[in-house]
Amino acid sequence: MPTENSPTSQSRKNRLGHVFASVGLAYALLACALGLAGGVGLFTFGYGQGASYLSNDPAACTNCHVMQDYFDTWGNSSHHHVAVCNDCHLSHHPIGKWVTKADNGFFHSLAFTLDNYHKPIRIKPRNRVVTQNACTHCHEEIAHQTLFLSETSESEPFNCVRCHSDVGHAFK
Known part of the structure; x- marks a missing residue:
């Protein structure tokens, strides 16, 4: 041993x-x-003033200079007295809200930092779904009737913004 x-x-x-x-x-x-x-x-x-994005203040979106026009057009829209950015661009589900906020925060900061985004900015399909759900959340009574009619008469999915494109951002 x-x-x-x-x-x-x-x-x-x-x-x-x-x-x-x-x-x-x-x-x-x-x-x-x-x-x-x-x-x-x-x-x-x-x-990047990241903490400001955790608030509900629409002015936080203008931390990114490319968002100034969208902030200004929101001020001219019919909804600026009743809805802020988060009301239309985030899920109304508590967990979905933070998942969407994190997803958008990361990819927006990446795109803006690398200057790799379409000009003018275009809404992505996943965010279009979030916005559509926000419309139907707030306008549930009329949306239910309209969605029912559209399902029987149209081949493509119903989209509120297709006809009401200036509700959230009134470009003048």
């Missing part, structure tokens, strides 16, 4: 020391990478 100071025991200690050093180095590199990513994320969130 090897003693504490025997060559076999020393060899085992050296191997264990190398293993623990390698694992320690891997953890240190992982911690540095996570710290760097977290730091860049926090800086970006602060620089």
